[in-house]
Amino acid sequence: MKNRWRHLELEQQHADIKDNGQEQIKGQKSRNVFHIASQKNLKSKNKAKPVTTNLKMINIQHHEDEPVNVDEAARLMAQL
Numbered sequence: 001m002k003n004r005w006r007h008l009e010l011e012q013q014h015a016d017i018k019d020n021g022q023e024q025i026k027g028q029k030s031r032n033v034f035h036i037a038s039q040k041n042l043k044s045k046n047k048a049k050p051v052t053t054n055l056k057m058i059n060i061q062h063h064e065d066e067p068v069n070v071d072e073a074a075r076l077m078a079q080l
Contacts, residue, residue: 055080 058076
């Protein structure tokens, strides 16, 4: 990070020398496109939001000695 700041300081000094005492442009100077493209955005993007659903948990207990009702299972699957 120190090298980056030093590099920016040198660029500013170079710009000051290049102007040869001419009136400096006030305000923010335009930056080199490659400098902007190479910088990493440190701000975090939108964080993932939790998924909310309207599905209700169906608590069905199956006793192994009872036969499976296929029609009822198909009806429940159709609701999904």
